[in-house]
Amino acid sequence: MDAPYARLEVLEPGISRLLAHNPSAFTYYGTQSYLVGINKVAVVDPGPDLPEHLDALEVAIAGRPVIAIMCTHTHRDHSPAARPLAERTGAPIIGCAALALETAGPRADASFDGDYAPDGVLSDGEMLDIDGESITAVATPGHTSNHLCFAYRGALFSGDHVMGWSTTVVFPPDGDMAAYMQSLDKLRQRDDRVYYPAHGPAVTNPQQYVRHLTGHRMQREKQILRLVSNEARPIADIVANAYPGLDPRLVTAAGGSVLAHLLDLERRGLVEQQQGLWKAA
Ligand SMILES: [Zn+2]
Numbered sequence: 001m002d003a004p005y006a007r008l009e010v011l012e013p014g015i016s017r018l019l020a021h022n023p024s025a026f027t028y029y030g031t032q033s034y035l036v037g038i039n040k041v042a043v044v045d046p047g048p049d050l051p052e053h054l055d056a057l058e059v060a061i062a063g064r065p066v067i068a069i070m071c072t073h074t075h076r077d078h079s080p081a082a083r084p085l086a087e088r089t090g091a092p093i094i095g096c097a098a099l100a101l102e103t104a105g106p107r108a109d110a111s112f113d114g115d116y117a118p119d120g121v122l123s124d125g126e127m128l129d130i131d132g133e134s135i136t137a138v139a140t141p142g143h144t145s146n147h148l149c150f151a152y153r154g155a156l157f158s159g160d161h162v163m164g165w166s167t168t169v170v171f172p173p174d175g176d177m178a179a180y181m182q183s184l185d186k187l188r189q190r191d192d193r194v195y196y197p198a199h200g201p202a203v204t205n206p207q208q209y210v211r212h213l214t215g216h217r218m219q220r221e222k223q224i225l226r227l228v229s230n231e232a233r234p235i236a237d238i239v240a241n242a243y244p245g246l247d248p249r250l251v252t253a254a255g256g257s258v259l260a261h262l263l264d265l266e267r268r269g270l271v272e273q274q275q276g277l278w279k280a281a
Contacts, residue, residue, distance in 0.1 A: 003029040006056040011202065014038050014133070015155060018056055020047040022077055025249040028165045028199040031077045033057060036152055037130035040065045043091070044150055044157045045072055045198050046081035054084055066091035068128055070135070072159025073147040074099055074116040078198060082116065094120035094128065095137070096146045099174070112174075122148060140187070142180025143168050149187075156192040162209065165200025167216060171256030177217070177264040184214050217261075224261050225270065225280065232277035235259055 003019055010016045014037055022030045031047040035057075041064050047053055066089040071079040073096050082093045098116050122128075124139035130152075138149040140161040150157040160168055161183055170180050188210050195203035203209045220242065227238050239246070239254045246254055262278050265271040272281045 005030070006052060008035075008056070008060045011196065012155070014153065015196065016060065017196070018053070018060055020050060020053040020077075020081075022048045022050065024077075025247065026169065026253070027077050028163075031198055032196070033081075034157055034196055035060055036135060036150075036157075037064075037067070037133070039131050040067050042066070042068045042070055042128065042130055042135055043085065044070050045078045045159065046085045048077055049080040049084055054081055054088065057081070057085060058088055061089065067130055068092055068094040068120075070095035070122075070128075070150060071116065071118075072096060072149065072157065072161070072198065073144040074113045075111050075144065075160070076113050078159070079113045079116045082118075086119075092119040094118060095122055095150075096148045097121045099144075099146055138186070138190070140183035142170060142176055142183045144174050145176065145179070147183070151190075151192065154193040156187070156190070156195045156206070158187075158195040158197045158203070160198055162187065162195055162203065162206075162213065163197040163199045164195070164203050165197075167213065169253045169256060170260040171253065172260050172263055175256065175260055177257075177260035178267070180260075181214065181217060184210055184217075188214070220257075221261050221265070224258060225265065228271055228278050229280045232274070232279035234276050235262070235278070238262075238278070 005019050005021045008016050008018055016035045018033045020031045033047045034044040036042045046069055069082045069085055069091050086093055122137035127134040127136040135150050135152045140147050140149050143160045170177050192206050195206050223242050227241055235255050235258050238258050243254045
């Protein structure tokens with residue numbers, strides 16, 4: 001695959017990108033880590049714990065002080081390199097919270113990095129200083145409950161909340177469709193000029209793109225409501241009808257997104273479930 005693995009791409013002054021070699025049906029060509037800053041840097045989404053990716057990050061950092069290693073969320077393709085990179089550079093891990101496994105009920109799934117242990121957590125609106133410029137946390141729960149985007153000089157590192165190649169997987173119990181939609185609204189009220197997602201190309205028309213994503217989810221919701229309106233159906237049946245010709249590797253993820261919609265609709269009193277069958281309330 002002709003993707004720029006281990007090749008630093010300078011996107012604009014103070015922002016460069018490094019692609020990790022972890023391509024999959026969920027990560028596109030892989031996870032994109034970002035170096036932010038000029039004389040000092042922050043690393044956004046260090047990525048998977050792959051020695052060649054850590055080596056490439058270290059070369060790109062080129063001995064500059066690393067003020068923080070910042071994760072948007074704690075899926076395994078984003079945060080596992082944080083600790084080894086902290087050991088190599090002496091930088092603190094500051095960004096999203098660890099997932100509250102014990103206190104928040106059964107929220108974990110296999111894709112979570114349970115070893116993630118930040119030195120500092122940013123809440124919505126909190127910022128760090130990089131050479132006199134600020135990088136600011138924008139809380140965007142939905143894809144995961146702990147998801148943050150980071151804003152820097154009109155650019156937004158959008159993690160997996162908004163991606164440049166695919167819609168975002170919202171997989172319950174940690175993924176939450178109502179929270180995701182609210183987080184899309186939150187971005188619509190901002191005026192970022194570009195998004196740099198963890199997967200896929202930069203989004204250069206953020207407002208239009210977020211409106212499109214919101215419309216897509218509302219269409220999906222309508223379609224699901226229509227499917228369960230005169231017949232009680234299991235999720236597998238809804239997926240088969242709503243996603244014709246779906247890549248078999250994505251059937252489970254699509255089932256998760258349908259469940260996320262159904263749980264949201266159930267909370268709003270529009271559908272109900274009996275023995276695994278969903279129907280309009
Ligand atoms: Zn990801």
